Amino acid sequence: xxxxxxxxxxxxxxxxxxxxxxxxxQNGVRVSPxxxxxxxxxxxxxxxxxARCPSALGAMWSPAPLCALGRRRPGPSAPLxxxxxxxxxxxxxxxxxxxxxxxxxxxxxxxxxxxxxxxxxxxxxLQKxxxxxxxxxxxxxxxxxxxLPGQGWGRTQHLPPRRFLxxxxxxxxxxxxxxxxxxxxxxxxxxxxxxNLRNSEAVIKRYSExxxxxxxxxxxxxxxxxxxxxxxxxxRERLRLLLDGIGRICGVWCVFIxxxxxxxxxxIYPIGVKKQLRAQEIAMENRLLSVHLVDSGGxxxxxxxxxxxxxxxxxxxxxxxxxxxAMGIPQVAVVCGSCxxxxxxxxxxxxxxxxxxxxxxxxxxxxxxxxAATGEDVSPEDLGGARLHSQVSGCSDHFAPxxxxxxxxIRNVVSTLNCxxxxxxxxxxxxxxxxxEELLGLAPLxxxxxxxxxxxxxxxxxxxxxxxxxxxxxTTLVTGFGHVEGHLVGIVANNGELxxxxxxxxxxxxxxxxxxxxxxxxxxxxxPQPAGPASISQAEAHSNRLKAQASMMAAVACAAxxxxxxxxxxCFGSDSYIxxxxxxxxxxxxxxxxxxxxxxxxxxxxxxxxxxxWTGEELExxxxxxxxxxxxxxxxxxxxxxxxxxxxxxxxxxVIAQCLEIMEQKKYQAVSPRPQPIIRM
Ligand code: COA
Numbered sequence: 001x002x003x004x005x006x007x008x009x010x011x012x013x014x015x016x017x018x019x020x021x022x023x024x025x026q027n028g029v030r031v032s033p034x035x036x037x038x039x040x041x042x043x044x045x046x047x048x049x050x051a052r053c054p055s056a057l058g059a060m061w062s063p064a065p066l067c068a069l070g071r072r073r074p075g076p077s078a079p080l081x082x083x084x085x086x087x088x089x090x091x092x093x094x095x096x097x098x099x100x101x102x103x104x105x106x107x108x109x110x111x112x113x114x115x116x117x118x119x120x121x122x123x124x125x126l127q128k129x130x131x132x133x134x135x136x137x138x139x140x141x142x143x144x145x146x147x148l149p150g151q152g153w154g155r156t157q158h159l160p161p162r163r164f165l166x167x168x169x170x171x172x173x174x175x176x177x178x179x180x181x182x183x184x185x186x187x188x189x190x191x192x193x194x195x196n197l198r199n200s201e202a203v204i205k206r207y208s209e210x211x212x213x214x215x216x217x218x219x220x221x222x223x224x225x226x227x228x229x230x231x232x233x234x235x236r237e238r239l240r241l242l243l244d245g246i247g248r249i250c251g252v253w254c255v256f257i258x259x260x261x262x263x264x265x266x267x268i269y270p271i272g273v274k275k276q277l278r279a280q281e282i283a284m285e286n287r288l289l290s291v292h293l294v295d296s297g298g299x300x301x302x303x304x305x306x307x308x309x310x311x312x313x314x315x316x317x318x319x320x321x322x323x324x325x326a327m328g329i330p331q332v333a334v335v336c337g338s339c340x341x342x343x344x345x346x347x348x349x350x351x352x353x354x355x356x357x358x359x360x361x362x363x364x365x366x367x368x369x370x371x372a373a374t375g376e377d378v379s380p381e382d383l384g385g386a387r388l389h390s391q392v393s394g395c396s397d398h399f400a401p402x403x404x405x406x407x408x409x410i411r412n413v414v415s416t417l418n419c420x421x422x423x424x425x426x427x428x429x430x431x432x433x434x435x436x437e438e439l440l441g442l443a444p445l446x447x448x449x450x451x452x453x454x455x456x457x458x459x460x461x462x463x464x465x466x467x468x469x470x471x472x473x474x475t476t477l478v479t480g481f482g483h484v485e486g487h488l489v490g491i492v493a494n495n496g497e498l499x500x501x502x503x504x505x506x507x508x509x510x511x512x513x514x515x516x517x518x519x520x521x522x523x524x525x526x527x528p529q530p531a532g533p534a535s536i537s538q539a540e541a542h543s544n545r546l547k548a549q550a551s552m553m554a555a556v557a558c559a560a561x562x563x564x565x566x567x568x569x570x571c572f573g574s575d576s577y578i579x580x581x582x583x584x585x586x587x588x589x590x591x592x593x594x595x596x597x598x599x600x601x602x603x604x605x606x607x608x609x610x611x612x613x614w615t616g617e618e619l620e621x622x623x624x625x626x627x628x629x630x631x632x633x634x635x636x637x638x639x640x641x642x643x644x645x646x647x648x649x650x651x652x653x654x655v656i657a658q659c660l661e662i663m664e665q666k667k668y669q670a671v672s673p674r675p676q677p678i679i680r681m
Contacts, residue, residue, distance in 0.1 A: 176430075178465035178482065183434035183458030185441070185451070192449050193441035196594075200440035200649065203593040203634070207646060210635060218262030226262045232337055232359055233403045235260045238293055242407040246658070249291070249414045251421030253662045255283040258293035261337050265297035268342060270306040273314050274641050280320040282644075285587055287666035289330050289419060291410065294346050295337025314342050321349040325677030328669070330417050334406050335360035335389075335396060338380070348395050351678045352413050354406045355386040355396035362389055362396070394680070420668035422661050429486040430463035432653070439649035443594045444569040446603055447527055453478050453493040456523065456568060460484065460653050466491070469509050474501030479509035481518070485657035487664075493523035498575045500541070503548035506578070507555040514559035519660060522586065524579040525569030528601035553578050562663040564588045564656060567595040567634075567643070582642055588659045590647045591634040597642065598632035 185193050215236065217223060226232050233241070235258050247253055257279050259266035268276075283290045299307055299314060307313050321331055333347035335355040339362040347353040347362065355362065363384035370378050382388070390399035398413075400406035436459050444450045458464040461482030468480035476496030482489060490513035492506055513520045533539040556563075556578060563586040571581060571591075580586045591597070608614065608622045630636060638646050647655050 176463060176465065178463075178467040180433065181454050181458035181461075181464045181466050183432075183455055183464055185438070185455060189451050192451060196443055196445050196449055196451075197441040199445040200443045200594055204440075204648060206635070207593045207648075217260045218264070222262035230261075230337075230359075232261065232295070234262070235293070235295070238336065238403065238407070241404060242291070242293075242410065247662075248421070249289075249411055252289060252414065252417075252419050253286075253421075253665050254289045254291050254414070255279050256291050256293070259296040259337070259343070261295040264300060266295045266337065266343070267297040267300040268307060268314060269300050270303055270313075271641065272300075273307050273312075273317065276317050277312060277320070278641055278644070280317065280324065282587075283329055284320070284324055284327065286663050287327075287329055287669055288662065289332070289414065289417060290324070291414075292331065292333040292346050292350060293336050294333055294339045294343055296340070296343035296346075297338060298341030298343045317342075318345045318349050321346070322677045325349075325351055326674055328671035328673045330419070330671070332410055332413050334400075334410055335362055335386075336403060336406065337361075338366070340364070340366050344384075348680060352398070353396050354398040354400050354409045354413075355389050356400045356403055356406045357386040359403065360386050360389075360396075418670040419665075420670075422665050422668060425486060427486075429483065430465075432459050432461060433464040434459045436460075436650040436653060439652065442568075443592050443649050444525060445594065446596075447525075447570050447601065448603075450496075450525060450569060453495040453523060453525065453568075457482065457491065457493065460656070461491075462486065469512070470505045474499065474503070474505035477502035477506050479505060484521070484653060484660065487657060487660040488518055489521045489656075489660070490518045491521045491523065492579070494525040494527075494569075494575075494579060497527045498545075498549060498552075498578060500545040500548045503545065503552045503578065507548070507552040510552065510555040510559050514555075514561050517561055519562040519564065519663065520559060520580070521656060522563065522565040522580040524565055524567045524571055524576060524581070526572050526575035526579055528570065528604050529573040529599070549574070549578055553584075556580050556584055562587045562660075564659050565590075566647070566652060566656070567591045567597070568649070569595060570601065571595060571597040572601055573599055587663060589643045590645055590652075590655060591637060591643050592649050592652075593634050593646050595634040595637075596632040597634070597637045598628060600628070602628035602632065 217235065218226075223234055227234060239256060239258060242256075243249060244251065247256070257276055280290065282288065308315075324331060330352075331350045333350035333353040335347050335353060336359060339347060339360070341364055344362050344364055347355075358381070361380045361384045363380075365373075367378050367380055367383055370376055370383065379385075384393075386396070386399055389396040398406075398409050400409050439456060439459050442451055442456050442459070454466070457466055457478070461484060463483075466480050466482045468478065470479060476494070476499050478491070478493045478495045480491055482491055490509065492509060496502075498506075510520060533542050563580050563584075565580045565586040565588070567576075567590070569592075571579075576597075577584055580589075582589055602625045605621065605625050605628075608618050608625065614622065634646055637643055
C-alpha cells in the first residue's frame with residue numbers, strides 16, 4: 001500500500017508548532033496529519049523519511065516528540081545519526097517561529113508578572129538568601145569578581161573556583177609542628193583555681209539535680225499512666241530504641257523532636273514552639289534530617305494567644321516543614337500517640353510517616369469534640385486510628401504493629417534517604433596534654449577570678465598544640481589555629497577586656513578564617529560594661545575602641561563559615577555580640593554551668609550590708625541584685641532557649657568535635673534543593 005503523501009513545513013501544523021507535519025490533501029480532500037487516513041496499514045504514520053528527504057526541510061521531522069506522546073515508535077528503518085540530531089535540534093531552536101515565540105513569551109504581560117511572582121515566593125527568597133550565604137557561594141562570588149592581570153573588574157571567564165569542595169574526607173592528620181601550650185597552673189593562681197573549682201562543683205550539682213527533674217517528665221504518676229494505662233513507651237526510652245547512640249541513625253546525624261506526653265498530654269507551650277523552631281533552624285543550617293516522634297494534644301489551649309497568631313508561632317513549624325522539604329532536607333515522623341489539631345499536621349507534612357497500631361491516632365478534633373458537635377460517640381481508633389490512616393486516608397505511609405517495629409521501620413526509611421555519614425578516620429587524634437577535668441578550676445566564678453585563657457585552650461586542642469596569631473599584639477584577645485579531634489578550627493578567646501588593639505586583631509583573624517573556610521570557635525568570657533569615661537582622653541580612647549569593636553562585629557557577622565560559641569565565663573553587654581552571642585547567629589551556642597549572662601553584672605552594684613536594719617533604698621538594691629543574680633544564671637538562660645544548652649567543661653572538647661562533624665555532614669548528602677516540597681497526595 002502506497003503511503004499517503006504529506007507536506008513537510010518548518011512551521012509545523014497549525015496549533016502544533018515544531019512537529020513539522022502539516023495538513024495535506026488526499027484525492028483533493030484536505031486531511032490532517034493526525035487523521036487516521038494519513039496512516040499506513042501497519043498503523044504507522046507516513047512521512048517523507050529524513051534520509052531520503054531532498055530538501056533541508058526534511059531535517060525538521062523527528063519522531064521523538066510523537067514517541068513521547070505515544071503515537072509512534074521510532075522505526076529501525078529511519079535511524080538518526082547523532083550529528084543529524086544535533087543539527088535538527090539547533091535548527092529547530094533557530095527557526096523564525098521559535099525565536100519569535102520565545103521573544104513573545106518573554107514579553108507577554110502574563111509571563112512577566114509570573115516570573116516576578118516566582119522570584120518573590122518565600123521559598124525562592126529563602127533559598128536565594130540561604131544560597132547567597134553559604135561559604136562556597138561567597139567564595140565563588142568573591143573569586144569571580146577578582147580582576148585578571150590587565151583586566152578591569154567584573155570578568156566573567158569560566159575559571160575553576162578558588163577552592164574545590166571535595167566529598168573525599170579530609171585527612172585529619174596534621175603536622176605536629178604547632179607550638180605546644182604550657183598548661184601548668186602557676187602557683188600564684190592556685191587559690192583562684194580552688195575557688196573556681198568549688199563554685200564549679202556547686203553549679204554542676206545543681207545542674208545534675210535539674211536534669212534529673214527534667215528526665216522525670218510529668219512525674220512518676222504521669223509516667224505510670226502513660227506506660228501502664230496508655231500502653232506507651234516513655235519518650236526517653238523511645239529515643240533509646242531509635243538511636244544508634246547520640247543523635248544518629250545509621251551513622252547519620254539527625255535532629256530529633258519528640259513530644260513528652262507525660263507533661264500536659266504532650267501539648268505545645270510557647271516555649272515548646274520556640275524549641276521546635278530552633279531545632280528546625282539547626283536542621284536547615286546544617287542540612288540535617290529531622291525525625292519527629294509525635295504524641296501531642298496540639299496547642300496548650302489556655303496559652304493560645306502566645307502560640308497561635310504571630311509569625312514565629314505554631315504555624316511556622318508547618319511552614320518550615322514545607323520549606324525544608326523543598327530545600328532537600330528530609331523529614332520523617334512516627335505517630336506514637338495522639339496527634340490532635342496542630343499535632344496532626346507535623347506527621348501529615350512529613351515526607352514519610354509511620355503510625356503505630358492502637359497507640360497512634362491522628363485527627364483535627366478528637367472524640368470529645370465530635371460528641372460535643374454532633375452528639376455522636378466514636379472511638380479514637382475509628383475516628384483516626386492506625387488502620388484508618390494506613391488503609392483509607394493515606395495520611396500515614398507505614399503501619400507498625402508495635403512501637404519497636406515502628407522505630408525499626410523509621411530506621412529503614414532513613415537508610416533510603418541517600419544520606420552518607422561522615423566517613424570515619426583511620427587515625428586517633430592526639431589528646432590534650434592536660435586533663436580536661438582541670439577545666440572545672442578554670443571555669444571562672446566571676447570576672448575577677450578569670451585565669452589566662454591559654455590554660456583552657458591547652459585542655460581543649462589536640463596535643464595542646466596551638467598556632468597563635470599576633471601573639472604579642474592586643475593580648476586581651478587570644479587568636480590562633482588548633483585542631484579539635486582532628487578538625488582544624490580558628491579560635492577566638494577572650495583574655496581580658498576587649499580593648500582597641502584586641503578588637504582589631506579579632507577582626508583581622510575572623511576575616512582570615514572566613515577567607516580560608518575554617519570554622520571559628522569563640523570562647524567567650526566578656527567583661528561587664530566598663531564605667532563611663534572620667535576624662536576627655538578616656539572618652540577618646542572609648543570612641544577608638546568602639547570603632548575597632550564595630551569592625552570586629554561586622555567581620556563576625558559576615559564571616560560565612562560555621563561558628564560555635566562557648567560561654568566559659570561572662571556573657572556581658574555589647575562585647576558578647578562581638579564574641580558571636582545569640583544575636584550573631586552562631587551555628588551552636590553552649591554555656592558552661594558557671595556562665596553568667598546579662599547586660600550588666602550584679603557584682604558591679606554597690607554592696608548591701610549583710611543584715612540588720614536596711615533602709616528602703618538598701619532593701620530595693622538588695623532585691624534588685626538578687627533578681628539580676630538569678631536572671632544572669634546559666635540555668636535561667638538555658639531554660640529560655642537563649643542558648644542551645646549547658647555543657648560540662650570536661651565534655652567541651654567532645655561537644656565541639658561533634659558539632660564540627662555535624663556541620664561537615666552536609667557535604668555527604670546527595671539530595672539537592674527542589675522547586676517545591678514533597679506533597680502528600
Ligand atoms: N490544652 C491544655 N491542656 C490539655 C490539652 C490542651 N489541648 N490537652 C490535654 N491537656 C491536659 C489535660 O488537662 C491533662 O492535664 P493534667 O495533667 O493537669 O491533668 C493532661 O493534659 C493530660 O490529659 P488527659 O486527657 O488526662 O490524658 P490522655 O492521655 O487521656 O489524653 C489527649 C491526652 C491529648 C489525647 C487528650 O487530653 C485530648 O484529646 N486533649 C484535647 C486535645 C485538643 O482538642 N487539642 C486542640 C488543640 S487546638
